[in-house]
Amino acid sequence: MEFIEVRRDGRGVAEIRLCRADKHNALSAQMMTELEAAARGLAAEDAVRVVVLSAEGRSFCAGGDLAWMREQFDMDRATRRVESARIATALGALYALPQPLIGRVQGNAFGGGLGLISVCDVAVAVDIAKFGLTEVKLGLIPANIGPYVVHRMGARNAQEVFMNARLFGADEAVRLGLVNRVAGADALDEAVEAEVTPYLSCAPGAVRDAKALLRRLAGEVAPEAVEGAVDALAERWETTEARTGIAAFFDKRPAPWA
Template sequence: MTLIRTDVDARGVATLTLARADKHNALSAEMMTALEKAARDLAEDGSVRAVVLAAEGKTFCAGGDLAWMRAQFDMDPDTRRTESRRIATMLGALYDLPQPLIGRVHGNAFGGGVGLVSVCDVAIGVDGTKLGFTETRLGLIPANIGPYVIARMGGTRASEVFMSARLFDAAEAVRLNLLSRTVDAGDLDAAVEAEVLPYLSCAPGAVAEAKALMRDLTGRVTEAQIDMAIDALARRWQSDEAREGVGAFFDKRKPDWQ
């Protein structure tokens, strides 16, 4: 089963597509591994000039796969930490792409899906799209996406939505600095193409070095931050709240704090 699809056109524009539409592109362990590998392969491909991150189906990405999350309750601490690292390394591979990464956010994005938006250099969303850091509703925290979210949004903006699990629309996502702009659904492909086109007249090596310099000047996401987030999520998985929140979701009931 194909979970990630990579297509490269004659111009060197790659489209990296989440292809788990039947599960709202929820990030399973296998899907995260495939996405990380695809990103690393594109990073090494000198013929690729720009990368578009897209998705099939109604939803851009519903976040982490809850069956994968639930399985972590039965893991020992070391294995749980390894699983916690999966999403961090996948996001890191996208964040470290030397090519510009343009997000084509055609539908809702929650949790890890917002993390994917955060690692894009430019992200364009469709009017009416909903986004949210929904982890705390489940007794979890948006830990592994946190370093990239804070780098994108800044602490002040992030504090408005990072802890509350409040859903917000695409227009607010622009204000919060998650999306660059919004368009009607019918104009999305043209808007993405307008972002890609200028890079095709630029020297690819210069683009890569300019992107690296921008990261250095603005403060890169560090290994220490990633490790801190991984440890925070691994600890949270051991909490009674996490077990109650995820269990309540599968039981289709309210958790005991509601």
Template sequence: MYETITIDTDARGVATLTLDRAEKHNAMSAQMLADLSAAAAGLAADDAVRVVVLTGAGKSFCAGGDLGWMQAQMAADAETRFVEARKLAEMLQALNSLPKPLIGAVQGNAFGGGVGMASVCDIAIGVDTLKMGLTETRLGIIPATIGPYVIARMGEARARRVFMSGRLFGAAEAVELGLLARAVPADGLAAAIEAEVTPYLACAPGAVASAKALIRDLGPRVDDAVIDRTIRALVDRWETDEAREGIGAFFDKRKPAWNTQV
């Protein structure tokens, strides 16, 4: 049914949604955006599903946006860029507003949009060996469409520590920043996720959905106006010389002009 993800639901109603582009470190392509949006709609409408666990296949949780997809945006016109950015933003919002508990099992590294994917989860638990980072500024772009979810998770003060610098950080700092609730050894991840799943199976599904909706209503606002603002910010950055240089340098396997690190 899907090309880039899998969904397996057990007899209890626990659905495991797996990003399944292990050979590409689960980077988000145009097809993955479409698959995830469709999956979110299907899971939301399926009364048999009580809890959703989001994870990745292979060594990485999600490496962010597929560079081929981003390169295509650089070659597209502004209208096409806006449409593609909206697909990314709408996928994130569909997962963020999923009327089921969404638990992140972050089994490997998460960069850029992968940090955004962890941030739309109601709780995320990661392996203690992982690395994370909001790496967009290294490419001359910004973490725009994921921004509302990352900042809602971390708060502005903690976000300022990592949102602009592009630096990588480990699992312990990810816990300190609020991106992860806990970091556990790889062989303990399944048990840690199960401990989060089990309590929901004793709760009324409708009450859980209503409680989650109330949290989102009372928390930082991520409405159409905010989403439109992030889309415009991303599209505007795609149109800059810095973005062309940064993404071009990545594909050329060279440092961009601004990189003065030794």
């Protein structure tokens, strides 16, 4: 893999690492394909007891790669729908991991980056991180990530940030239910390890079964919700606002609604 690295240690802890630091770990088509493959591979490994999702560089994930998004303008609607659904597929594979998934958020996360955090069972963020669902500034909507974000945060909390592109800090991310804990940069690894260690004293099969039961009791993200969100984004891509917003971004000028 080029943009995703998978590491394993002798304790049964695996790490999925985003390795596109020069692009702030923005999710390209290849990166999302690799991310899905990594998640599906680890799901099948009985020796893996806990998975950590991490990233290289200053940013955790800047969201969808806008160059990849711009290419979708030249596709017909059916092809564009398949292409844009890549992030929903990758998130679905992470969400379906039978092992606990711990997010190590060492930097800013926007758009699809919040989707990645939302599929984690526990997320620990550095105290200086900024977050935001910024899609509406571009004339788009946080659709493919939406089912997971709302499931994670709850509709009431999501209403505060889902449709206004407002940026918020790590402490507010805790209040909104996106992040579980906050740590300083020099204490982040220790905080993540504190989340990982307790699982290693538990029966691995029981942990997996407990996670599956929790999902059933709490209500899982339904496939029809994911499909409906993908459709909603496909419709939004057809609008003049979407084309205008993306074009303005690449031209480095304000969108007409700004």
